[in-house]
Amino acid sequence: MITSTLLSLLLPALVSAHGYVNKVSIDGTVYQGNTVGTTATVSSVIRQINTNSPVKGATNPDLNCGSGAQLAADVANANPGSTVEVYWVGGTTGTSPWPHNTGPIMHYMAACQGSCSSYNSSGAKWFKISEQGLQSGNASWYMAELQSGSPATVTIPSTLAAGNYLLRSEIISLQLAMTQGGAEFYPACIQLSVGGSQTGQPSSSDTVTFPGGYSDTDPGILTPNIYNPPIMYTFPGPPVAAFVSGGSNAGSSAVSGSSTAPAAPSPSVAPTSASSTPSAPVGVGGNPSSSTPSPTSTGGSGSTCMRKRTEAHVVVDKKRMHRRRYRSNRTAH
Numbered sequence: 001m002i003t004s005t006l007l008s009l010l011l012p013a014l015v016s017a018h019g020y021v022n023k024v025s026i027d028g029t030v031y032q033g034n035t036v037g038t039t040a041t042v043s044s045v046i047r048q049i050n051t052n053s054p055v056k057g058a059t060n061p062d063l064n065c066g067s068g069a070q071l072a073a074d075v076a077n078a079n080p081g082s083t084v085e086v087y088w089v090g091g092t093t094g095t096s097p098w099p100h101n102t103g104p105i106m107h108y109m110a111a112c113q114g115s116c117s118s119y120n121s122s123g124a125k126w127f128k129i130s131e132q133g134l135q136s137g138n139a140s141w142y143m144a145e146l147q148s149g150s151p152a153t154v155t156i157p158s159t160l161a162a163g164n165y166l167l168r169s170e171i172i173s174l175q176l177a178m179t180q181g182g183a184e185f186y187p188a189c190i191q192l193s194v195g196g197s198q199t200g201q202p203s204s205s206d207t208v209t210f211p212g213g214y215s216d217t218d219p220g221i222l223t224p225n226i227y228n229p230p231i232m233y234t235f236p237g238p239p240v241a242a243f244v245s246g247g248s249n250a251g252s253s254a255v256s257g258s259s260t261a262p263a264a265p266s267p268s269v270a271p272t273s274a275s276s277t278p279s280a281p282v283g284v285g286g287n288p289s290s291s292t293p294s295p296t297s298t299g300g301s302g303s304t305c306m307r308k309r310t311e312a313h314v315v316v317d318k319k320r321m322h323r324r325r326y327r328s329n330r331t332a333h
Contacts (some may be wrong), residue, residue, distance in 0.1 A: 018052040020066070021169060021188040022094035025085040025151070026078050031190075036092050045076040047189040052092050053171065054184030058214040058221065064121055065168065065189035072104075075116055075191045080198045081158045085151035086169040086188070100224065101144035103174040104235055105132045107154040110207075112164040116191035121166055126210060127202035127241040130154045133233050143171060156192075157244045159200030165192045168210075172236070177223045206241040213237045253268050 020034045024046060033046035040048055050068035062068065078084070082268065090096035110124035130141040130153075152169060167190040176182035187210070213236075214221055220236040 008156075017090070017099045017289055018054060018089055019096075019098050019100075019186065019189075020049055020052045020092075021046055021086055021092040022089045023087045024076070024190055026076050026086075026192075027082050029076070030207065031074070033094075037095060040073075041193045043073040045074045045191045047072045047191070049188070051170060052090075056183075056184065057181060058216045058218070059211045060185075061122070061211060063185055063187060063209060063214070063306075064124070064164070064210045066187050069189060071119075071231075072191050074116060075193045078156050078192045078194050079155055080160045080194065080200075082156040082194075083088060084167060084190070086154070087149075088146050088169075088171065088186075096148040097149060098143075100171070100173040100175065101147055101176075102141055103143055103172045103183075104141075104220065104233070105143055105146075105152045106130065106170045106172075106237065107152075108168040108170065108236065108237075109157075109165045110168070112166060114164070116164045116166055116193070119166070120162075121189065123209065124166065125202075125207035126213065127196045127205075127206045127208075129157055129237050129244050130239060131235045131240060133235060134231060137178050138229065138231055143173075146154070146171075151322070156194060157241075159199060159243060160194055160196075160197045161199050161201050162194055162196050165194055166190065167192055172221065174223050174226050177221065177226060180222050180223075182223045183216070188254075191244050200243040202241040202243060206243075208238055287315055 006029050020033075020036050022035070024031050024033075031045045032042050033044050034040045034042055034048045036048070036052045037050045047069040049066035049070075053067065055067060073313065090099040093253075098144045101277040106128060107130040108126040110121065110126045110127050112119035132143055140150075152171075154167075154169070156167075169188045169190065171186040173184040173186065173203075174182075192199045216222060218236045223233070225231070226233075263272075
């Protein structure tokens with residue numbers, strides 16, 4: 001009885017501690033997904049998964065597009081430079097916030113052979129277009145922003161050749177990754193048709209398969225010091241594809257075109273940035289006597305002139321008084 005009661009209390013918490021993608025927005029057009037593990041009720045561009053639980057293990061076939069991912073019925077139109085917002089939620093109904101805050105967000109793309117709505121992605125060649133890890137200063141992860149309802153935002157490469165593509169949005173939650181096999185993978189696939197007239201494509205060295213792109217012992221997947229600052233995080237998988245303009249998604253301080261998150265500023269760096277703003281003593285009259293006349297040099301000459309003017313007025317006034325007395329004496333006689 002006690003065991004069943006505990007399970008009934010813990011089950012909702014365990015379910016809400018995982019999540020999935022419930023919608024995407026492409027250049028402002030919203031595409032709704034289906035809830036996990038149910039019969040599809042909307043025609044979507046997001047491949048539906050059968051559970052919100054994470055994929056465990058780097059060799060798991062579900063690492064491709066998510067647990068039991070099914071082909072989606074629709075394909076969304078996009079263009080080189082399009083902004084894609086991926087909304088990650090917790091639970092199974094789409095009403096709970098994303099539960100995790102530690103680990104990277106990465107985005108990959110792969111060309112579909114024919115329409116993505118019928119493409120089996122098990123052998124897809126994925127190339128990375130974006131990676132976000134620690135924010136500037138290493139204080140928090142970009143993933144933490146998802147907890148308040150913000151989307152994971154990525155930009156379709158501005159030079160990408162036209163064609164049909166899968167966009168793979170992936171979160172790796174690292175709260176249990178201090179030991180091998182503890183990392184939790186959350187992949188999701190969105191079906192796209194990219195227009196335009198660009199010609200950019202990845203080289204063979206830019207691509208990987210899933211599974212196959214990661215190992216359970218890769219830095220960034222096995223992270224024994226993930227809670228021991230300063231954190232130096234290495235993104236797993238290939239680097240951002242060389243042809244991708246700018247190397248990453250929109251986002252001013254995201255790690256772009258790099259396999260490592262920004263390191264915390266060292267003491268030797270901080271004074272350099274501070275000195276770029278002139279300090280008042282050095283840049284603005286640091287030595288008053290050399291740039292501003294002293295009160296003595298200006299006020300002294302002014303006081304002397306005033307004294308001379310005052311003495312002259314006294315002499316004139318005395319002469320006038322003598323004249324008046326002389327005239328009054330003559331009148332009296």
